[in-house]
Amino acid sequence: MTPDARRCTFTFLAAALLLCLFPTTVAAQETATLTGTVVDAQDGSTLIGANVALRQPDAAGLVRGTATSTDGAFQFSEIPPGQYVLEVRYVGHQTQQRTLSLEAGASSDVTVELPLSTSSLETVVVSASRRQEKVLDAPASISVLQPEEIQRQASTSTVEAIRTAPGVDVAQTGIDRREVVLRGFNEAFSGSAYVLTDYRQAAVPSLAVNVHSLMPNMSLDVERAEVVRGPGSALYGPGVDSGVIHYFTKDPFQHSGTSVRVTGGTRQYVSGQFRNAGTFTDNLGWKITGQYARADEWELNPGERPDSLEIDRYRVYQSRDQVPNGRNVETGNFDEDGADEFQLRREDTYQKLNVNGLLQYRSGDATTISLNGGYSELKGVVQSGIGTLQADGFGYAYGQLRVRSGGFFGQVYLNANESGDDTYVYGSGDEIVDEGLQWNGQLQYSVEVPQFGTQVVAGADADITIPRTEGQILGRNEGDDDIQEYGAYTQTTTDLTGALELTLAGRLDYNNVVDQVQISPRAALVYGATPQNTLRASYNRSFSSPGTNSLFLDIESLRQPLPGGNGGFSFNQFRESEAAASLLPVNFKDPLGTNNVPLRPLFGTVIEGLAATVQSGNFDQLPEPLQGLSPGQLNFLVSQLRQLNMEVDAATNGQLGIPNDSDRGFRPVDGPVDIPPLDQTKTQTFEVGYKGVLGDRVIVNVDAYYEQKKDFIGPLVVESPLLYVNPQDVNSSLATELTPILEAAAEEDLQLFALIQQ
Structure with missing residues (x-):
């Protein structure tokens, strides 16, 4: 989204909001007062913080709303006389409604008793079977x-509310960053959980990262959240092997009016949310939501080992001139060559902005058409599959059209990413571009077959991911990296005996990159022992396809500093160097000789690094023994070293190895191995569970499962072997070759002779 388009969007939304906020003038009249107390129906104790709403009987709009005080009391004043519905809600209790007639000048007092609720078991959900059913x-x-x-929840993130749900693992990695996984298998950027907002996948496209800070799930507008644990590929397709988190936002017909929420805290944290919703007619409603937040992000402490390991991965620049404008760096002798370098450090400002809009049309109770969209962006640290990012204007936009009519459901949506003006990888210091797109279309129909006591759900969907990174993330794979996935599914739920239900489901999915068709079956039995107690046994097979990063990643995520001021070492640099040309075989599968490794390319790399530093004039970056030489002496030194290198014919023996954390520093190998393409991860899960109410007071949910994964895709590891040589052997071989050449050079400049010897 361009700045002009973004500015127009904000102007339109602000104007619409102001129009909606204009009060309606009413004639002065004598009013009524309503007071009351909310108590527990069983023991009579007052309920603190219960939500109390006063509505008109024939309108969904809210007339007044409040929460009970510390003594369970509430009060509404200056209410126009008339008929009203009083609605009271409290967590763990049944919602109560009472019709009231308020007369002019009168004061009414009521006591509302709320019975303990089994609503958590009787709530109607849709995420488990993609159709409406009770949780039980x-x-x-x-x-x-x-x-x-x-x-x-008094928190910076709505995600914090699901922390208490069983099987949910939430890690806070920043002021507003939460990484969420279901049933273990935690990771740095938690892309395994399938997160939906109003039936739309909410992950950042292309990168497939759940950046919860960018999702339009603000607490002021979330109606409920459903957390489904366990595989769901039989209905949702690939990538749903650990579970589903589904946020549902409030619709404008049932939740009209204006709400504002402001929060603040330590580290200069401040956040504001607004929600404004209403109806143009009985059939057409609208909603606008927005949020802004900022804070001082947590700093990394170099004295703490986990933080120091993270900092050690950050880019080191040899001179201040190499540091891009606006980057935060720390000065120090990081490569221990006696000269100062400049290492990237995290920026401490966090900001986010989120604006969303909705138009919804209803035709009676049968048909609903929803058109919604939004934009969000943030500035701060983001964990991703290509390393730790510093995001600046890292944005995310979406548009969605959703239609529901009777048993039919259909939708199409677009998710679009915007990397921002200066988003970069801390490991390499390179800016990144990610303008990836995700197109998704779904059709589903649900029908009941009463003669068989069966409910049938059938559907099909298509998902197309189009990465657009200008070669900065996917490199040589750019333009050949689209992922297309197509699937079809069906599920039947049959009442076998009145107390026993059988669910059978199956889905076929095709992926154009893997070029395979996967089958995801599901079978489940649910036995209703009593109206409030059920037992469940199920089998699921799910799968996950390798994502964009796993299939096409081609990026320099880390640059290793080297002495000599040559800007550091990366694989791409080596691949294009003289050393690679002389060491690597012509054909990949040919053996790589490790005996008699020529030292001329290695020696030449060091010389050219020195030459680059001399040419740049950054003499303070030179090794300490050379800093006292004049420019003429330095240029003469470089020319002599280049001449020496042309005459070097020394060689040494080496050992191929894969870097690791052992004392040796590597794992010896015989040579490179042709690594097969990544396969899809298959997961089989057997599960039993119980849900119910014990003694009319305790709600119990117990799950036991066994899970088996095949071809699990783990973190990135080094697979290309490196050539390790013994430093003592290198020094000895070079000394033998260079001694006679050095003696000849001594006649030209004795001082240089001593320096070359060093």
């Missing part, structure tokens, strides 16, 4: 978080 009847382990639970 779902053929999967599922939790539902109600709006009261979400809004009570």
Whole structure:
């Protein structure tokens, strides 16, 4: 999104918001007062913080709203006389509604008793089977978080509300960063959980990273969150082998009005949210939401080992001139050559902006058409599959059209990423470009077959990911890296005995890169022992396809500093060097000789690094013995060393190895191995579970499962062997070759002779 387009969008949304906020003038009239107390129906204890809403009987709009005080009391003043519906909600209790008639000049007092609720078991959900069903009847382990639970969280992120759900692992990696996984297998950027917002996949396209800070899931607008644990590929397709997190936002018909929320805290944290929703007619509604937040991000402490290991990966520049404008660096002798270098450090400012809009049309109770879109961006640190990023204007836009009519559901949506003006990788210091797109279309139909006591769900979908990185992330694979996935599925739920339900599901998926068709079956039995207790047994087979990074990544994510001021070592540099030409075989599968390794290319690399430093004039970056020489002496030294290198004919023996953390520093290998392409990860899960209420007071949810994975894709590892040589052997061989040449050079300049010897 261009700055002009973004500015127009914000102007339009602000103007629409102001129009919606204009109050309606009413004639002055005598009003009524309503007071009351909310208590627990069983023991009579007052309920603190219960949500109390006053509505008109024939309108979805909210007239007044409040929360009960520390003594369970509430009060509404200056209410126009008339008929109203009083609605009271509290976590863990049943919602109560009461019709009231308020007369002019009168004051009414009510006591509302809320019975303990089994709503967490009777709530209607859609994420487990892609159709409506009660939690108690779902053929999967599922939790539902109600709006009261979400809004009570005093946190920088809505994600914090699901931390209490069973099987959810949440790691906070920053002021507003949360990494969330289901049933273990945590990772730095938690892309394994399949996260949806209003039926749309909410991950950043192309990178397939769940950046929760960018998702439009602000606490002010979330109606509920469903957490489904376990595989879901039988309905959702590839990549859903650990579970689904689905956020549902409030619709404008049931939740109209204006809400504002402001929070603050330490580290200069401040956040503001707004939500404005209403209806143009009985059939057409609208909603606008927005959020802004900023804070001082946590710093890394070099004195703490985990932080120091992270800092050690960051780019080191040999001179200040090499540091791009605006980068935060630390000065120090990082490569221990006696001269100062400049290493990247994290920036401490975090900011985010989020704006969303919705238009919704309803035709009676049968048809709903929703058109929504939004834009969000942030400035801060982001964990990704290509390393730690410093994001600046890292944005995310989406548009979605959704239609539901009876048993039919269809949608199409677009997710678009924007990398921002100066987003870069800390390991290499290079800016990145990621303008990736994700197109998705879905069709589904649900029908009941009463003669067989069966509910049938069938559907098909297509998902197309188009990475656009201008070669900065996917390198040589740019333009040949689109991923197309097509799938079709069906599920039947049959009432076998009145208390026993059988669920059978299957899905076929095709991936154009892997060029395979995968089958994902599901079978589940749900036994209703009593109306409030069920037992469940299930089998699922799911799979995950390798993502864009796993298939096409071609980026320099780390640059190793070397003495001599040559800017460091990277694989691409080596691949194009004289050393590579002389060491590597012509054909990949030919053996690589490790005996009599020529030292001329290695010696030449050091000389050219020295020459580059002399030519740049950065004499303070030279090794300490050379800093006292004049420019003329330095140029003469470089010319002599180049001449020496042409005459070097020394060689040494080496050993191929893969770098590791052993005392030796590498694992010896015989040679490079042709690594086969990544395969799809297959997961089989057997599970039993119980949901129910014990003693009318305790809600119990117990799950036990066995999971087996095949072809699991782990973290990036080094597979290309390196050639290791013994430094003592190198020095001895070079000394033998260089001694007679040095003696001849001594006649020209005795001082240079001594320096060359060093």
